[in-house]
Amino acid sequence: MNILITGGTGTIGRPLVASLLSHGHTVYVLTRRGASHKEEDNLYYVHWNPQTGLMDYALLDKIDILIHLAGATIMRRWTKKYKKELYASRVYTMNWLYAIWKNFNPPKQVISISGLGYYDDHGEQWITEDTPPGNPDTNFLARLAIGWENAALQWKKRNVPVTILRTGIVLSETGGAFPLMFLMARFRLLAVIGNPSAYYSWIHISDLVNLFKMAITGELPADVYIATTENPVTQEHFVETLYKFARRRPLIKRIPLSFVQPIAGEVVKYLTFSLRARPQRLIDIGYKFQYPVLESAVKDLVRKL
Numbered sequence: 124m125n126i127l128i129t130g131g132t133g134t135i136g137r138p139l140v141a142s143l144l145s146h147g148h149t150v151y152v153l154t155r156r157g158a159s160h161k162e163e164d165n166l167y168y169v170h171w172n173p174q175t176g177l178m179d180y181a182l183l184d185k186i187d188i189l190i191h192l193a194g195a196t197i198m199r200r201w202t203k204k205y206k207k208e209l210y211a212s213r214v215y216t217m218n219w220l221y222a223i224w225k226n227f228n229p230p231k232q233v234i235s236i237s238g239l240g241y242y243d244d245h246g247e248q249w250i251t252e253d254t255p256p257g258n259p260d261t262n263f264l265a266r267l268a269i270g271w272e273n274a275a276l277q278w279k280k281r282n283v284p285v286t287i288l289r290t291g292i293v294l295s296e297t298g299g300a301f302p303l304m305f306l307m308a309r310f311r312l313l314a315v316i317g318n319p320s321a322y323y324s325w326i327h328i329s330d331l332v333n334l335f336k337m338a339i340t341g342e343l344p345a346d347v348y349i350a351t352t353e354n355p356v357t358q359e360h361f362v363e364t365l366y367k368f369a370r371r372r373p374l375i376k377r378i379p380l381s382f383v384q385p386i387a388g389e390v391v392k393y394l395t396f397s398l399r400a401r402p403q404r405l406i407d408i409g410y411k412f413q414y415p416v417l418e419s420a421v422k423d424l425v426r427k428l
Contacts, residue, residue: 125185127151129216130192134298135236139332140166146336151182173219183227188339191217191235191275198300200388210267217274229283234338235275237289239324240264244396251403252347264393284345286338291324291351291400293331294420296427305428308369316391317380319359322399324351327414327423349402352412364417368425
């Protein structure tokens with residue numbers, strides 16, 4: 124199949140593209156860097172810019188599946204300007220694709236990433252796909268995730284099946300938070316920030332890539348899914364596990380949120396939300412995680428670093 128991907132050079136995109144190519148698909152990666160990427164057999168980089176309208180429009184007619192991964196990183200200090208970039212990179216890009224695609228045959232399927240930022244802090248309570256979203260007036264990440272998902276769901280108006288994967292912490296050896304956190308553990312600098320009992324919901328990159336493949340083949344029916352394991356852990360457990368595999372002891376075990384927030388800004392508040400997610404719809408279809416517990420996931424990633 125011909126698959127078009129936004130965000131195809133990111134932490135999720137790189138291993139997903141490699142997996143799709145290994146299964147015989149032809150992959151087109153939308154990029155703003157044009158020819159700076161090396162093309163391979165069945166892998167093409169397509170220069171685009173939604174702000175200027177730059178795009179190879181003729182390509183759209185032959186696309187079977189659209190995968191939306193694009194999004195500026197949340198792991199930096201948020202200014203008003205950067206908040207607009209966070210929103211535009213996720214929501215405006217998909218709205219733009221939907222608008223320009225009206226003059227072409229629609230894809231047969233749309234798959235989009237989303238995030239557990241969709242929810243408010245739930246303490247020790249379990250979250251499922253049916254849990255109501257956070258308040259978009261007071262929770263920026265909820266507003267972001269709601270807009271992100273609505274941008275994908277509008278494809279249903281053209282009778283296109285839509286699958287949304289709400290991720291938590293994506294554990295990968297090549298990007299995201301894990302390599303930096305593990306490095307900090309090795310230097311004994313990693314610490315619990317704020318509430319040690321706050322829950323982290325996570326998924327190994329291999330399981331997430333597998334869910335995308337299952338969505339493409341139809342093994343995963345079009346729907347909204349929580350894409351994290353059945354075994355979320357507390358922030359304290361998460362940090363202790365990294366120290367266990369780093370074979371180190373922390374210099375400082377805990378840092379008060381009030382100390383970090385003036386330095387890192389608003390983002391820290393959301394990163395310390397307790398999001399104890401249960402992937403109920405994956406459980407219902409009988410999905411078996413390759414890495415169901417944190418220790419097995421970290422062990423696998425550490426040997427690849």
